[in-house]
Amino acid sequence: MKHAYLIMAANEFEELLVLLKALDYEDNAIFLHIDKKAALSSLQLKRFKQQVSKADFYLAPRRKVSWGGRDMLECEFSLFSFARSVGPFDYYHLLSGKDLPLLSHKRIDEFFEKNKGREFVEYKPIREQEVWQRVQVWHAFPNVSAYRSVKSAPLKLMIRAYRKLERTLAKALKLDFFKNTGLKLGFGSQWLSLDDFAVERILKKEKSIMKVFKHAIVADELFLQTFILNDEVLKKRLY
Structure with a gap:
């Protein structure tokens, strides 16, 4: 299977080097976004690229991202759009620069092959x-x-x-x-795995989604969960 790893990183560069190395497999594509507020030297960028020899590596256009801000949603949409313009891929995995895979690429690939057509999105009860x-x-x-x-x-x-x-x-x-x-509110982690069908469907609704969350805060834990929860087709595909 072809996997796209979409990484949003700020300044955790040493951890990021380990993550890039761990994701360096054939049939993987890595799309890296570095917050524009972070100091990124040409030497540091070279170190990132040196970690990747088998996977395809892309540096996404940089933008300033505020924790919990609307620009975080815009960055996620931008990453999904960029990756899909290169792809399509079987699955798109949104990660932070501090994440690390706990299983081998082979086992990850086998898991998503076995569960093809399912979307992996966390949902938490909204108690607060x-x-x-x-x-x-x-x-x-x-x-x-x-x-x-x-x-x-x-x-x-x-x-x-x-x-x-x-x-x-x-x-x-x-x-x-x-x-x-008139929507149901969804809540959970912003880090998720979606297949190409879901990403295409979400990108088509970008304007309407952003309209709903235009003046919300910390909506990165809400906007995709809400969209999927209110989409009868995608809701049935949740793992």
Whole structure:
């Protein structure tokens, strides 16, 4: 089978070297995105390429990615689109730069061959109100509202206060921007494995998906789960 590994990395370069080496097999293609905010020297890039001799290696166009921001969703769509323009592949695996495969390529290949036509997406029960508030509240600055990505303590406090104000206003005015979509909300890890059928279907709905999550925060754990949950065809293909 042909596998595409889509890697979103920030600055974990030593771990990334190990990951690239582990994925270096024939019939694999590696699509690497390095956050534009990270310092990437020509020497470091050369080290990345030296880890890959059997698999096809592609460096995706770099963009700035904010933790939990809307630009993280845009980056994922960009990676899926880029990989599919090179492919198609049997499966597309979205990974972080800190992930590592626990099984050999042979066993991974056998598993996906055995379960061909299934989609591997995590779903968690939504027990916390905080998860709902990510989409219920209209966030004016979705790329900076994720305060966990901010290192400055004063700025972090300001963002937390601002987010609290947004939620307080929404509650007072009884606003729920997600409810108006009529969709069921899905929640889980952003790291997943999809086949070409699912990726093609998702890319065709990119504009409508981004419209729903345009002003959400930390939606990387919501947007694909929500789309699949509300797609009767893909929902039946979940593993």
